[in-house]
Amino acid sequence: xxxxxxxxxxSILPVSQLLREKCNSPDFLTNNIWKIAFSPxxxxxxxxxxxxxxxxxxxxxxxxxxxxKNVTESTMRIHNQFNCTAAIWSLAFGQRTSKSxxxxxxxxxxxxxxxxxxxxxxxxxxxxxLPVVNRRYDFSKNLFLAAGLASGKIEIxxxxxxxxxxxxxxxxLTVCGLDFTSCTMQxxxxxxxxxxxxxxxxxxxxxxxxxxxxxxxxxTVKWSPDETILCAVGPYELVVLFNTTTWKELFRLDGHLxxxxxxxxxxxxxxxxxxxxxxxxLMWSTTTGEILKGFAHKIPKPLxxxxxxxxGAFVRSVAIxxxxxxxxTACDDNxxxxxxxxxxxxxxxxxxxxxxxxxxxxxxxxxxTMAVSNRNGEVHLFSTLSTLSMNQPSSLKCFCRSAxxxxxxxxxxxxxxxPIMRPLINYVLYKDI
Amino acid sequence: xxxxxxxxxxxxxxxxxxxxGLEGPDSMYLKLISSDGHEFVVRRDFAVIASPTIKNMLSGxxxxxxxxxxxxxxxxxxxxxLINVCRYFAYKAKYTNSSIDIPEFPIDIQVVLELLVASDFxxx
Numbered sequence: 001x002x003x004x005x006x007x008x009x010x011s012i013l014p015v016s017q018l019l020r021e022k023c024n025s026p027d028f029l030t031n032n033i034w035k036i037a038f039s040p041x042x043x044x045x046x047x048x049x050x051x052x053x054x055x056x057x058x059x060x061x062x063x064x065x066x067x068x069k070n071v072t073e074s075t076m077r078i079h080n081q082f083n084c085t086a087a088i089w090s091l092a093f094g095q096r097t098s099k100s101x102x103x104x105x106x107x108x109x110x111x112x113x114x115x116x117x118x119x120x121x122x123x124x125x126x127x128x129x130l131p132v133v134n135r136r137y138d139f140s141k142n143l144f145l146a147a148g149l150a151s152g153k154i155e156i157x158x159x160x161x162x163x164x165x166x167x168x169x170x171x172x173l174t175v176c177g178l179d180f181t182s183c184t185m186q187x188x189x190x191x192x193x194x195x196x197x198x199x200x201x202x203x204x205x206x207x208x209x210x211x212x213x214x215x216x217x218x219x220t221v222k223w224s225p226d227e228t229i230l231c232a233v234g235p236y237e238l239v240v241l242f243n244t245t246t247w248k249e250l251f252r253l254d255g256h257l258x259x260x261x262x263x264x265x266x267x268x269x270x271x272x273x274x275x276x277x278x279x280x281x282l283m284w285s286t287t288t289g290e291i292l293k294g295f296a297h298k299i300p301k302p303l304x305x306x307x308x309x310x311x312g313a314f315v316r317s318v319a320i321x322x323x324x325x326x327x328x329t330a331c332d333d334n335x336x337x338x339x340x341x342x343x344x345x346x347x348x349x350x351x352x353x354x355x356x357x358x359x360x361x362x363x364x365x366x367x368x369t370m371a372v373s374n375r376n377g378e379v380h381l382f383s384t385l386s387t388l389s390m391n392q393p394s395s396l397k398c399f400c401r402s403a404x405x406x407x408x409x410x411x412x413x414x415x416x417x418x419p420i421m422r423p424l425i426n427y428v429l430y431k432d433i
Numbered sequence: 434x435x436x437x438x439x440x441x442x443x444x445x446x447x448x449x450x451x452x453x454g455l456e457g458p459d460s461m462y463l464k465l466i467s468s469d470g471h472e473f474v475v476r477r478d479f480a481v482i483a484s485p486t487i488k489n490m491l492s493g494x495x496x497x498x499x500x501x502x503x504x505x506x507x508x509x510x511x512x513x514x515l516i517n518v519c520r521y522f523a524y525k526a527k528y529t530n531s532s533i534d535i536p537e538f539p540i541d542i543q544v545v546l547e548l549l550v551a552s553d554f555x556x557x
Contacts, residue, residue, distance in 0.1 A: 323535075323537070392529055392530070393524060393525050393529065393535055393538070394538075395552070396483075396518065396521045396548070396552035396555075396557050397553060397557070399537070399538045400540060400545055400546075400548050400549035400552055401549070403542070403545045404545050404549065407542050407545065418546065419546075420549065420550055421550075424549060427553075428549070
């Protein structure tokens with residue numbers, strides 16, 4: 001199979017200048033932008049800022065086409081400015097998408113093939129959304145933004161009407177991580193008060209579960225795209241995966257040497273990547289819990305004493321592009337790097353660009369745009385399309401692997417016992433990367 | 434002349450200079466026969482570009498030498514899998530070197546395992 005040379009050339013977008021002007025306007029203080037978020041429809045970007053009076057706010061920028069060539073005032077505008085009572089540590093957009101996105105197939109396979117699992121959404125629907133009960137809030141229609149504050153509150157705003165809908169008050173300390181599920185409006189929040197709380201927004205924001213097995217903060221929580229796994233990462237090298245139906249620990253993944261700050265799932269939920277202050281991004285299999293690959297940001301690899309301490313190359317955030325092509329990371333050595341995710345040749349970066357004081361990387365769900373935030377209160381926008389133009393359709397084998405992993409859902413362990421040859425099973429489990 | 438077994442065949446009743454045919458080494462079409470006898474006629478260039486195995490079957494010597502009748506008998510691949518393979522050939526030919534957004538190739542849950550085995554055999 002001939003190797004296709006992958007060329008990565010993210011180019012800065014014209015709207016980036018407009019956004020920079022808005023962010024740097026004298027109304028706002030220069031703050032560290034720790035987190036930014038794109039909406040599921042890829043048209044809104046939320047940026048936490050602080051205005052000249054010291055009031056914390058979230059700017060929601062609307063842009064119908066991030067790639068517009070002629071930038072006018074109407075291309076991109078500030079859609080909302082939400083004032084919050086405390087510093088904003090985390091942001092997440094949530095929107096109820098139609099059920100067709102998740103494959104709920106309860107028919108069993110024929111006897112010779114994999115048995116169909118019940119996807120988690122089936123059990124969820126029974127529990128939470130009894131249609132006869134009157135609900136105070138309706139979260140099923142619009143786009144919502146949840147902001148986690150330093151006071152422990154989570155404020156949920158309706159983007160379309162611009163009003164504050166709900167304030168979830170249960171955490172004692174800063175809410176530093178928030179994530180919505182892709183279609184059932186479950187919110188997971190993690191906090192410096194060492195707990196992870198799960199809220200069901202279809203049940204008026206009912207908090208149905210608290211996970212508090214640790215004595216330290218949790219940095220980030222993420223749902224897997226098929227909602228069967230919840231990943232929590234934190235200091236003391238903690239990476240833990242939970243089964244979202246039984247809320248038991250699936251795996252406690254060992255391998256990092258320092259605080260783990262960010263994580264991301266691949267689109268078929270089979271691969272998890274975690275970013276840590278030990279200068280590495282590790283790629284794990286969610287089926288077996290093994291390390292598949294490591295991506296280094298400091299070459300030569302630092303000694304363990306530096307990896308576990310101050311090394312100047314903390315990896316702050318990681319994002320996976322659409323169709324699992326690339327991994328984008330933001331590192332404290334002022335570089336944003338691109339790595340090929342599923343290439344079986346190398347784990348070295350294919351592109352890097354210098355971004356001073358970069359803090360966070362976010363990509364749009366449609367895979368066309370990337371936003372990078374830094375400590376100077378700015379957000380820069382880049383186009384990822386120039387890389388996609390070198391993108392050829394994946395092989396059929398690759399699509400099959402992705403489909404098998406997406407369909408397997410809760411019964412992921414059964415993948416080890418598929419009735420096919422061992423090399424193919426290893427391929428499905430991403431073991432030959 | 435086209436065979437009359439069950440399945441789609443390229444009829445040579447259509448003007449040959451419009452659609453090409455199944456005859457000869459430079460034919461435009463290729464016939465893939467599944468294990469249950471269903472015949473699929475696909476564009477030769479689509480199949481050869483997507484699958485090196487099919488390319489070798491057509492040009493190599495020995496037991497794979499079927500270049501004359503332009504027919505390939507795939508004894509391990511049933512028709513419900515082979516139809517998805519043919520759809521993939523068309524998908525790949527359409528979206529290679531394309532500048533528009535490439536949609537995901539849809540695969541039905543019932544055939545995905547057998548399709549994986551077939552795609553491993555065909556190396557596509």
